[in-house]
């Protein structure tokens with residue numbers, strides 16, 4: 001390992017990352033125990049410090065971009081737990097996104113890896129394609145044959161399908177959608193996402209209802225495309241920029257004062273459009289403006305004053321989605337909302353901000369590591385003996401629910417927006 005570097009010692013020979021950013025790391029190792037992949041393998045090269053070392057060596061031409069290096073870089077969840085732990089202010093999220101774009105253009109992967117990544121990239125950012133792909137499964141589920149299908153599937157597909165929530169009534173119909181309206185606190189556009197609008201649109205609609213009740217107006221986006229987070233994580237920055245440009249235009253045209261997403265990775269991606277499009281001559285300034293309008297549901301609800309709620313007797317625990325906690329620094333607001341409901345008892349789980357293994361499409365590309373992290377998360381949840389686990393990201397919701405289903409656990413997994421809506425109007429007996 002290199003001695004601590006305070007300033008560039010060599011000129012980079014490859015344009016892997018913004019080279020100067022690498023020198024924020026002083027190799028102290030304080031991030032290691034916060035890194036889920038290091039906790040799994042205990043290998044330096046699977047730690048934030050080890051990956052930064054590899055990025056620097058790649059940039060300086062001291063390391064070949066062979067399959068080992070690509071494997072260590074791909075193994076990173078992009079959870080940014082290391083950023084929270086780092087006393088030196090290392091911008092690890094930016095470093096890994098830039099490195100992955102370079103890897104994408106300069107390295108090769110095995111055929112099965114390429115195929116998996118192609119399927120994810122061709123399907124998930126496009127809601128119409130995803131709906132079409134899921135249509136047969138929806139029919140099979142309606143006929144009660146999903147368990148039989150899963151047993152007959154090859155393992156890779158079985159693992160993917162296992163992660164899906166129940167498809168009947170998963171909220172893809174928008175019959176109860178809040179219409180656009182004015183509000184005394186300014187207007188909010190809810191970005192319905194790509195995968196989220198197909199598999200977890202109920203959370204979007206509940207977020208709109210909660211915001212409406214809190215006094216916010218609802219603005220509508222003329223066109224919603226993927227926020228680009230999936231592409232940023234996989235190294236496809238070109239397409240991420242295309243998505244970002246479309247969203248910047250749509251958000252500006254909506255006239256919304258604020259924009260939120262019920263998926264934490266999407267909120268973080270939109271909050272970073274200003275950086276992503278900083279060199280765009282047409283939309284650079286607009287992107288910065290849009291990023292400044294990005295908020296988070298719980299923050300807006302807390303700022304509007306806590307709503308009066310009837311009693312809702314239950315015990316629950318809260319899981320911190322990575323990008324919400326480590327990307328946007330939102331930890332207290334969801335807890336404040338939950339604690340404000342009379343009858344709710346919030347029990348903290350161990351390491352609530354340790355990644356559950358979902359991490360965008362990580363649970364599809366790295367099923368074994370993702371499953372190991374899901375097991376840890378499920379252990380922590382079950383140890384609280386809570387009736388509900390509440391979280392604010394659909395990906396975590398699917399990942400944790402799948403693991404709890406495998407264990408026949410009775411713990412109910414709910415998005416924060418859905419839980420708040422349920423507590424505000426519980427079902428009548």
Ligand code: SF4
Nearest residue numbers: 035076077079080082
């Ligand atoms: S982003 Fe997460 S998995 Fe990647 S190095 Fe940082 S803590 Fe580890």
Ligand code: SF4
Nearest residue numbers: 025026028029031086
């Ligand atoms: S905590 Fe920060 S400075 Fe220390 S090794 Fe990790 S990334 Fe580098």
